[in-house]
Amino acid sequence: MADPFIVAVLAGAVRSGTAVLYAAAGEVITERSGIINLGLEGIMLVGAVSGIAIASITGSPFIGISAAFVGGGLLGLVHAILSIRFQANQIASGIVLTILGGGLSAFFGIAYVGKQINSFSAVKIPFLGDIPFIGSIFFNHDIMVYGTYILIPLLAFLLYKTKLGLAIRAVGEDPDSASAAGIRVSHVRYFATIFGAALAGMGGAYLSLVYAQGWIENMTAGRGLIAVGLVLFAGWDPLKAMFGAYLFGGAQSLELRLQAIGTDISPYILGMIPYLLIIIVFTIGTIRQRKVNTGSPTALGLPYNPNK
Amino acid sequence: MSTVSFLKNIRAALISIAGSLAAICIGLLLVAIFLVAVGRNPVETYIGIFTSAFGGSFAITETFVAATPIMLTALAVAIAGWVGLLNVGAEGQLYLGAIGATMIAITIPNAPSWQMIPAMFVVACLFGAVWSGVPAILRAKFGVNETIVTLLLNYVALLLVEFLIHGPWQDPSSSSWPQTMAFSDAAQLPHLFASRVHPGLFIGIVMAVFFAFLIPMTKPGFIIRVIGGNPKAAAYAHLPVVKYIIISMLVSGAIAAIAGFGQVSAIEGRLRSGISPGYGYTGFLVCWLARHNPLAIIIVSIFVGGLLSGADSLQLSTKLPFATVNIMQGTIFLTLLMFENIIQRFSSATVEAKTPEANI
Amino acid sequence: MNKFIFLAAAFIAWGLQLFYPTVSLAVEQKSQPLKIGFLYVGPIADNGWNYAQELGRQYVEKSLGNKVETIFAENIGENAEAERVMEKMIAQGAKLIFATSFGYLEPVERVAKRHPDIIFMQLSRTTDIKNIGNYFYWQYEPFYLSGIVAGRMTKSNKIGFVASHPIPPIVQSINAFALGAQSVNPKAKVKVVWTNTWVDPPIEVEAAKGLIDTGIDVLAFDQSDSQSIVKTAEDNNVYIIGCYSDVHQFAPKRWLTGACCNWGLFYAKVAQAVINHNWKPGVTHCSLKNDYVKLASFGPAVSPTIKKEIAVAKNKIANETVSIFHGPLKDREGKMRLAKDQKPDLKWLAEMNWFVPGVEGSLSKGNK
Secondary structure (H helix, E strand, C coil), X not given: CCCHHHHHHHHHHXXXXXXXXXXXXXXXXXXXXXXXXXXXXXXXXXXHHHHHHHHHHHCCHHHHHHHHHHHHHHHHHHHHHHHHHCCCCHHHHHHHHHHHHHHHHHHXXXXXXXXXXXXXXXXXXXCHHHCCCHHHHHCEXXXXXXXXXXXXXXXXXXXXXXXXXXXXXXXXXXXXXXXXCCCCHHHHHHHHHHHXXXXXXXXXXXXXXXXXXXXXXXXXXXXXXXXXXHHHHCCCCHHHHHHHXXXXXXXXXXXXXXXXXXXXXXXXXXXHHHHHHHHHHHHHHHHCCCCCCCCCCCCCCCCCCCCC | CCHHHHHHHHHHHHHHHHHHHHHHHHHXXXXXXXXXXXXXXXXXXXXXXXXXXXXXXXXXXXXXXXXXXXXXXXXXXXXXXXXXCCCCCHHHHHHHHHHHHHHHHHHCCCCCHHHHHHHHHHHHHHHHHHHHXXXXXXXXXXXXXXXXXXXXXXXXXXXXXXXXXXXXXXXCCCCCCCECCCCCHHHCCCCECCCCECHHHHHHHHHHHXXXXXXXXXXXXXXXXXXXXXXHHHHHCCCCHHHHHHHHHHHHHHHHHHHHHHHHHHHHCCCECCCCCCHHHHHHHHHHHCCCCHHHHHHHHHHHHHHHHHCHHHHHCCCCCCHHHHHHHHHHHHHHXXXXXXXXXXXXXXXXXXXXXXXX | CHHHHHXXXXXXXXXXXXXXXXXXXXXXXXXXXXXXXXXXXXXXXXXXXXXXXXXXXXXXXXHXXXXXXXXXXXXXXXXXXXXXXXXXXXXXXXXXXXXXXXXXXXXXXXXXXXXXXXXXXXXXXXXXXXXXXEEEECCHHHHHHHHHHHXXXXXXXXXXXXXXXXXXXXXXXXXXXXXXXXXXXXXXXXEEEECCCCCCHHHXXXXXXXXXXXXXXXXXXXXCCCHHHHHHHHHCCCEEEEEECCCHHHCCXXXXXXXXXXXXXXXXHHHHHHHCCCCCCCEEEECCCCCCEEECCCCCCCCHHHHHHHHHHHHHHHCCCCCCCCCCEECCCCCEEEXXXXXXXXXXXXXXXXXXXXXXXXXCCCCC
């Protein structure tokens, strides 16, 4: 059963999926509050470069990751101000963030190209890492991969079991009623947008600090947009986002490894399947809306105007 | 149109122009601070960008070349917007147009121009319409969120292009380079004024003017405005909501597809990856900056085309890294978007078409 | 609207000029230096392909001093954008333009036809247009030498190659690399994985890891950037062969050597020819013979014996006493590709789309 090829593909899936998982998990929280952030690409890039910069200055990857959290959050703040305070179209604002984040990261990143940084190396978790098959796939990674094992259930808990989570979902579903119930809609949305972007920043830092161990401009190469797609695929659920991220990582890891053993399939056709699948699932979900909850926040993308 | 409402419109237009100008000035000021910080003279830099975008006939035509796909995709977004839909899929529809045009160009490579160009045009529009038709039908018949479906179809379109140029359509003579074979001369749109300006620009302008007339002054325009303003009320009034939504989206996709047709036929001469560095997304932004007003779309897309093309001088003259281009554009778009809301508070009435409520 | 803005901006700018007396749009030049434009496909800060080009440009400025002036543009796509940027370079007075990527040929041809007085240098592609010079970098030569090192160092006889796009220059490098390895170690196999991208560090890392999982112990690559893949090799205790730029600092233990470019010498020579008005179109071969390509520094693991062996092999290639591709040469399917006594010419090299025996991995990627 424990075919080394399958293990390698799946371990690679977890590794490749982790960066988009951070971003997608953050976006789940943001979108649940009714704000769609299409600017993840720019935010991940800013996170990636702040992570590298601070890690190379301080010598500590932990401080680097924290800096990425802050850097991503700052860009999230810009999106929040635009879409909450100024009620700008959120998609347009996201496109602006992609452009701006790409520019800022590339400009300030030049000084950090080729900088050597201390990174997290893979640490096998005792006992769990020795479980056949599962151990090598999930428990022989670096600390940021393990971070998602805690973060994702925590986010699910936050979303479904806490007062804050209820508030986030409420302002995403029906901001008027939420407001009537005493929830401060703008505050909750600011929090969800900044927090979600901060997580995306960490995803970027995972790419630069841990995965590639170096910075080069535009290194996310479209992964930010893919993370937005994953949120839809995941039906706005953190746990399903984890599954989706690993599926994305797995497709990439499988394709490269199939080549290494001499098989050849088109990665492009393979790549289309998840998106087509989302559309089908989403359509069925919408048609049977009364029976199945698609998870789509009703007020997603709508500016909230209390004076309306 | 009464005199009062006409004056109101003029007032709104003036406020909106003044607001946009103020926003751009603030954006330029912010970038100027950045430029001073990195040791460049902002005045010199701005003159360089302006000259590079509008100084001389070559610069101006290149600005128009860059503006063409943006104008068309922005119009596509606007058309969907008038009936209250958010079409985030102009990028994908653009690529489908490119695929459609390419399909004709490489399957009947020996056809004469008078057959080739119309066939490419029609198939491109058809492909784009299919790409927007799927979300349109899902939306109109089942209420499926069109924002999400159009966005997702962008990924599929890009992958489809990659598949085709790496696979069945790869040019056997181009040394395994991922691109299709070069189009025959008959399949290349003519250029105008000894430049790279192609008829796509005029299609864009004519369409914009046409819609500027259609939306406020005709019966279908009226129906569109009612549907965009309040689809439920439109349904109660027995207006053909489903029909209008589907037709609008089909037209929207077809117009975005013309942008793709222009890029492969007039600019690249073949299909390859990267024919659009995100024109569909820029078009979305432009449509919102122009408040879905077709005439404003013409102006804003030429402005943005000038920014794109003029920014070359940041690298060539000011010797700043490429990244500065994006910092400048991002900052200006940011201030424009911020002012969007402030302006709307001042001018209650928009000029021609109603901007839809964002309704994902 | 925009016209108003720019008119206003220009007016303000004009006003401000009173305070900036140094601003002068027209700079008087005493002796007309040759203005040279460089078109880069990616960011110059990549520690790889574009960085090597940029070093070449800096070398030109340094060695020719005030006889030249250079301008460059990075991140220029191999599409219509390149055409516009080249036109703007020409508008700025560029008389010589280096188009430093494979896919620039079509835009270069269009611009060159419009400007017969401007000289263009196009990488790795040939054309009939009189004002375009072509240069081929026979990087397969240093790759052959690197292959010898790899063949000597491998214990598992499995060598990995993370490759970008399946185009002839890359296929040449892979074949020469394999031939070099097999010249000293007939059992050596080269496993190729295509990333289909010039730069995407995460994919490169995953491709490298995938190869490492199959048991390779030496890794080579041709991606535009180097850092991520070289560090991955170092961290996984796999020997690494570099490409384009010498980045031994990223793998202090595992660095073997690398197939590098030495563009400065070549660019300076072309620029000098243009200045002397004796530039001619035609093909330049950047090879070990003229030092336009070279081997990177050796890492600590490479023994003096191997270094000596490499020096001998290098001299033979540079003096053309031995040809890397020599007949009879069959591809891995057994088809005769180069007959006995047949010399590999430019056309033969430029059409290489097959692998020599001992190279594993597909070449028909997506070609079905």
